[in-house]
Amino acid sequence: GFTKVASEQILTQAAAADPWAFGVLRYFNPAGAHPSGLIGEDPSDIPNNLMPYIAKVASGALPHLNVFGNDYDTRDGTGERDYIHVCDLARGHVLSVQKLLSTDEGHVVNLGTGQAYSVLEMNTAYGKAAGRDLPYVIAPRRAGDVPTCLADVRKAKAVLGFETHFGLDDMCRSSWNWIETQARS
DSSP: OHHHHHHHHHHHHHHHHSOOOOEEEEEOEEEOOOTTSSSOOOOSSSOSSHHHHHHHHHHTSSSOEEEEOSOSSSSSSSOEEEEEEHHHHHHHHHHHHHHHHHHOOOEEEEESOSOEEEHHHHHHHHHHHHTSOOOEEEEOOOTTOOSEEOOOOHHHHHHHOOOOOOOHHHHHHHHHHHHHHHHHO
């Protein structure tokens, strides 16, 4: 987080010294795959991100999802995060470039949905996409994890006209479609 803030400060100072426009897009948690099933994510090692991890559980490559803590002050006790479909994220990039080209004014915006989903909600939604319940085990909390983290997307809407079009079910369906497409290849 610190390096991202420092980078934004450097860009702001550089633009002030020699005026030029830049767009900083603060991603929240990219998830899903292209609906065609042709582009997706398949980490070669144990994934660090939730959706690819759940995808490995759904495909049978991993035995279960480890849920780190179920006693947070959240809807179901598990951590909540803002996930954004990769196609919405790609559209955010296009809108950012269009804004830079049309106005020559820089911007720093959050790209997310403004909606937090819990670990268990994500696991349930992915299981629905895969057509079966996915096993999970409750594990101890990880140091430093916060209960909820979601994007304030108001500035992205105001500056870029950015809104998301895909929800959690879309993210899970597209990811599972990609996994199945790869299995058939």
